[in-house]
Amino acid sequence: MRFAAEYVLPLRWEHDRDLPELTHYLTSLSAVIDVTVVDGSPSALFAAHAAAWGDRVRHLAPTVTTGANGKARGVLSGLAVARHELVVLADDDVRHTRATLAAVVAELEGADVVVPQNVFRPLPWHARWDTARSLVNRAVAADYPGTYGVRRSALRRTGGYDADALFENLEMERTVRAGGGRVRVCRDLFVARRPPTARHFRSQRVRQAYDSLAQPRRFAVELALAPALLALRRRPAGLLAVLVLSVLLAEHGRRRDRGAGIFPRTSALWAPAWLAERAVTSWVALGLRLRGGVSYAGRRVVRAAAPLRELRRARPCRAPEI
Structure with a gap:
């Protein structure tokens, strides 16, 4: 069975080390779903991708050129030309199967945005570290994956979403909510994701x-971590209690919505490492915000994502039409 849906992959590569593997993946996808790759790679790489994929994949350059977030520009460009109402958006490191595609498409029958749960496969040390962040997110609300299901009409109604936002997944979700759309979080819809390199992992902190x-x-809590940990440095029992609580919180996220069968049993033990990381990086992030934003893909981005109340007041959206 071929899905009546579109798979849109925004891409910008500086090298082609993973091209054979991605080509194999896209070829298998094209047998069951229409695939569009919006490719912002340099011209030599763009030409190599076109040659590798041929007519199995619709391969386009981005048409939305304004906005600091290249991924958002790619998504909006892909949605503008999608041949189907139901769209599966996915980063280049996401690896759907026929079963996960079927699940996302089925969930879109009753929603405008579907939010699956990514899981790293394989699991080097830095993927285990980042998995702890996902587990904490699952415990308190939901994680933010590299793949979404979207009804094209939901974003057409809002005119798209702001391509200047750094946290483009949240910006898209909030924009759809502001337009009256339905967002369905599926914490038990697990989609594999290839981990980044250790170097790229460090650059993302x-x-x-x-x-x-x-x-x-959430940011206020994260800012409070460093002062709290410093205050407890001479109270080993108190410090240990905080670290144990972080593990218990992550373990709750691991067990939530069938996660215990997917995430390894040791996953929650990495939560203290992530907690210590965020205790430091949240203050670095605040400093960057006060200095005019964070550097992203060679540009400086100020806003993480717009508040939902602001998006509701600002309708219709000022973002590029799709």
């Missing part, structure tokens, strides 16, 4: 902390 600026209460 402050940027991910900067995303929390879009959630002021």
